[in-house]
Structure formats: C-alpha cells, structure tokens
Amino acid sequence: MENVLSQQYENQIRPCIDLIDSLRALGVEKYLGLPAIAVIGDQSSGKSSVLEALSGVCLPRGSGIVTRCPLELKLKKAPLGTEWFGKIGYQDHVAELKSPAEVEDEVRRAQNFIAGEGNGICDNLITLEVVSPDVPDLTLIDLPGITRVALPNQPPHIGHQIKMMIRKYIQRQETINLVVVPSNVDIATTEALEMAKQVDPSGERTIGILTKPDLVDKGAEADIVDVVRNLSYPLKKGYMIVKCRGQSEIQGKLSLKNAIDNEKTFFENHEHFRVLLEEGHATIPTLAERLTLELVEHIGKTLPNLEDQILNKLKEAENKLQMIGTGVPETETDKLTFLIDKIKYFCDGIGQVTEGEEELINGHLKLFTEIRKRFNSWEQTLNKSINKCKYWSKIPENNNFYNIHCGFKSKPIWTALKNFLQYQNLYRSVKGKLENICNMQQKKAEEAIQIQFKMEKIIYCQDTFYGGSLKEARELVEEEKKKNNFLQPPSQLQLSVEEMSYHIQAYFKIAVARLANQIPLIIQHFVLYETAQQLQAQIMELIQDRENLHVLLQEKQDMSRERKNLKDRIKRLTSAQLKLATFPN
Incomplete structure (x- = not known):
C-alpha cells in the first residue's frame, strides 16, 4: 500500500x-x-x-x-x-x-x-x-x-x-x-x-x-x-x-x-x-x-x-484494598501476631469510645459524649417534674433512665466490631461475647437503679444541705406572693400548709439532684467501664486458643477473591500510569 x-x-x-x-x-x-x-x-x-x-x-x-x-x-x-x-x-x-x-x-x-x-x-x-x-x-x-x-x-x-x-x-x-x-x-x-x-x-x-x-x-x-x-x-x-x-x-x-x-x-x-x-x-x-x-x-x-x-481508579482500588486489609499470613506464628494486632486494635477502639473526650471515632462522637447527652435529658426531665408538681402531690416516678443504657448499643461500638466482619468465625465469636456482656451489664445497672429508687423512699438529708434548700423554697414562695398581690393575711391553717410545702419542696429538690447525679454514675460504671473491661478480658482469651487460629481467621471466599482482583487491578493501573508518565508529550 x-x-x-x-x-x-x-x-x-x-x-x-x-x-x-x-x-x-x-x-x-x-x-x-x-x-x-x-x-x-x-x-x-x-x-x-x-x-x-x-x-x-x-x-x-x-x-x-x-x-x-x-x-x-x-x-x-x-x-x-x-x-x-x-x-x-x-x-x-x-x-x-x-x-x-x-x-x-x-x-x-x-x-x-x-x-x-x-x-x-x-x-x-x-x-x-x-x-x-x-x-x-x-x-x-x-x-x-x-x-x-x-x-x-x-x-x-x-x-x-x-x-x-x-x-x-x-x-x-x-x-x-x-x-x-x-x-x-x-x-x-x-x-x-x-x-x-x-x-x-x-x-x-x-x-x-x-x-x-x-x-x-x-x-x-x-x-x-x-x-x-x-x-x-x-x-x-x-x-x-x-x-x-x-x-x-x-x-x-x-x-x-x-x-x-x-x-x-x-x-x-x-x-x-x-x-x-x-x-x-x-x-x-x-x-x-x-x-x-x-x-x-x-x-x-x-x-x-x-x-x-487512571489516577481516580487507582485511588479507588487502593482505598478498597485498604478497607479489606492485606489478608491472613501463612505461618502459625504470623497468624498469631496478626490476630493479636486485630484484637488489640479492637480493644483500643472500645477503650477510646468509652472515654470522655469529645473526639470523633470513625465519624461518630465518643460513646461517653453520646451518653452524656442522655444524662442531660434525664436531669431536665427530673427538673420538669418539680415544676409540674403541686405542694401536696406525690413525688412522681420516672423510667426515662431505661433509654440511657441504649447508648452502649450505638454506632461506635458496632463500627469497631465491623473490623472483624471479613473473618466470619471471629466476628460471630466477638459479637456473641459483646451481646452477652451487654445484656448482663444492663441487668446489673437496672438492679442498681431500682435499689437507688427504693432508697429514695427513706427520707434523709444532711442538715446543712436541707437548711439551704429550705431557705430557697421559702424565698421562692414569698416572691410568688408579691407577684400575685395577696392582700388578706393568711389563716393559721394556710400558714401550716405553707410551712409543710416549704419542707416538701426543699427535700424534693435535694432528692432530684441526688438522682440526677447518681443514676448517671451507675450507668457509667456498669454500662460503660465494666462492660469495656469484661469485653476486653474475654476477647483477649481468644489468643490463648491457638489450635483454632485458622478457624477464627478463616476469610469469606468472596473477600479473598476481591483482594486478589484488587491487587491485580492496582498492578495493571500502576503499569498504565507509568507508561503514560514516560510517554513523550
């Protein structure tokens, strides 16, 4: 031609x-x-x-x-x-x-x-x-x-x-x-x-x-x-x-x-x-x-x-590979080290999400910060109950604290658990332990809270605290009287009722303050700290069972296949990137 x-x-x-x-x-x-x-x-x-x-x-x-x-x-x-x-x-x-x-x-x-x-x-x-x-x-x-x-x-x-x-x-x-x-x-x-x-x-x-x-x-x-x-x-x-x-x-x-x-x-x-x-x-x-x-x-x-x-596809493949990890090592020694690292990472994560600093863990607030919002809501509920209560009314009971424990079953904990998702047996084992411990600690917290409410039926308060609270109650009522312009002098019966209401309101205020502090402490102890400690201890026991290492670290077949495909894709795209980089303009 x-x-x-x-x-x-x-x-x-x-x-x-x-x-x-x-x-x-x-x-x-x-x-x-x-x-x-x-x-x-x-x-x-x-x-x-x-x-x-x-x-x-x-x-x-x-x-x-x-x-x-x-x-x-x-x-x-x-x-x-x-x-x-x-x-x-x-x-x-x-x-x-x-x-x-x-x-x-x-x-x-x-x-x-x-x-x-x-x-x-x-x-x-x-x-x-x-x-x-x-x-x-x-x-x-x-x-x-x-x-x-x-x-x-x-x-x-x-x-x-x-x-x-x-x-x-x-x-x-x-x-x-x-x-x-x-x-x-x-x-x-x-x-x-x-x-x-x-x-x-x-x-x-x-x-x-x-x-x-x-x-x-x-x-x-x-x-x-x-x-x-x-x-x-x-x-x-x-x-x-x-x-x-x-x-x-x-x-x-x-x-x-x-x-x-x-x-x-x-x-x-x-x-x-x-x-x-x-x-x-x-x-x-x-x-x-x-x-x-x-x-x-x-x-x-x-x-x-x-x-x-090429650059975008390469980043996409590398990010996906990073998400699923590098895979399980071949030797038993390396497998043990691999499992220890995985468990340590998970335990560190559990510890972090239960701490009080307001930092983000995987895009979520730390667990203490999440639960503290519920504590504030609990305190507001108690304060509202005082304002709604008449002097002669019964002190109301409130079950709002049951909502607080749900915070532990929140995104940060289960996000940390997803680190084991590609290892089905390990995931099931840790998930089972987590659910059992959560349920057990929930019951402990509920029992302790019920005891706290039973103790509130016993009327007791230090005199110094009570005296201050009583003074505040009297001043509050006197202020109300001035606003409403009461002209007629009160009867002896009214004076007796008022005095009684001062004492009730003063004690009610102290009891509410006690509940507002004590209930969160109980929940922090049982639902946060004890749960985290027990979970970490039980998960560390998995390391002792060396005979089942290969079972715990058995991957999903599709995960292994995807990792292989991603590595191959990265290799091809990297070669393509190099060819373009060395091509004369």
Missing part, C-alpha cells in the same frame, strides 16, 4: 497507537475508556471486506455470523523489505503466524475456543497483530454484524446479544464509530447507523463507510454522491466510499493488492463517482490514511482525561 504520510509524521503516529495498544494489552480497558475505532455494520454490509482490504489478510467468511467475538486488529506499518509477521492472542493463548494465509483459520479456531462450536457469540477479545510494509499504522476493533432473525442453529436472542455487545463499545466517548453501509440499500433503514445515532446523536464520533458502489442502481448514483458529500444524512466526521473484492473476485482468487489497484481504476473511470475520488472521499488507501489521522488526533484529545481516569 502506497505510503502517503511523511516519515516525520509516521514517527509521531506509531508511538501514539503503540501506547494505547500497550494499555489495552495490560487489560485496563475494563476500568478505563481507551481511544479506539469500532467497526460495525449490518450482516452482509461488506464490513469484513473493508477490514481485509485495510489489513491485507483474509478473515472468516460464510453465511450467518462470521465475527463471533470482538476482534482487535492491530496493524503496524514496517519498513520496505520487512517480512510479514502476524500474532494472535486470546485469553492465555498466544501464537505467531508465518503467513497471511494462516489468519482465517486461526481466527476461526480462536472463536470456536472462546464462544464454542456453532454460531454463538462471546464478548472476550481476540487480538490479531499484523506487521507488514503494506498496512497502515492503525488499530481497529471488529464487532459482530447486526442480525435481525436468528438462524435455526443460533440462540433465539442472538440479535439482542449482538446489539448489547456493540452498544458496550460504541457508547464510550473514547470510541470512534466506523459504520459500514452498502450503497445499494436505503441508508436510513440500516440498524448500524441507527445504533450509532442513538449513542452519538450529533455524529461527532461517527464515520460512515459506503461499500459496494458497483451494485448501485442506475439513476441512483447522484443520491450516493450526496450521501458521501454529507448532504443527505449529515455526520460531523462525514462519509467515505470504497470498493472491495466481491464474491466472484474472492472465488477467482483475486489478491488484495490487485483489488486495491482495481478499486482505483473503478473510481477513476466512473462517470458519477470520479468526483468523490478527486475530493478525497474514496478508496481504501485514502480511508486508511484518514482513519490513522483520526485515531491519532482522538488519542491526543483523550490522553489528559485518561491520566485522570
């Missing part, structure tokens, strides 16, 4: 394409949007013929679906005189090819291996690399042809499966969509172009390729010229037209090189299409140059965003 690019520009093109190919070879395309040209078309659109003409190799042909897996076609232009070289890779298999004649059978064998015998499809990628002086510097991804009706030996939903696979590729903003359409059909009815418009309404990423110009009905040539000139169904990137080998030429063993020569002659001599050749809208060599320039320009535009993508 004639080289129409300057050597200077070729030196810039190949490194760009090699960079993206190397990133795709790392397997990072599942995490990142890599620049690509995806080739799509309805069945029998001439898609395979276009790819054959560009690559210089024969691809599988026949009735039904011939492209059953995405085929990445990596074309690398070599200096004149270089021998043809090919390589095919899929999953863990890589094979070198010695001649273009081997390609068709090897691709078919790869498809059968991945998608099984028959006509089913699979979205696993096959990579075909071709190095030759007769190919352009270009990478394309060939996708299965769109089918409307399933054949008897095809899955009934094959059409939907193909469209889903195609859409996965063409909807990416990093993909240029190469839509192949026969010239002898109504372009408006082609599903391939309709799918491209759905994901790229303005046509900014879509190039239309018209094939089979020799089959255009007489009188319809002007319509084709209008389409190629982007007048009928406009696309931002426009259209091109090519003529590849027909079935009779394939059967007649017409070489791909001779087919290129015949194509040029066809357009030069065609009354209507000659102008398209002159305007640079026709032939495979012109298409190859156009696609190469489009791909390199597209790569240049997407590289800055690609760097950001």
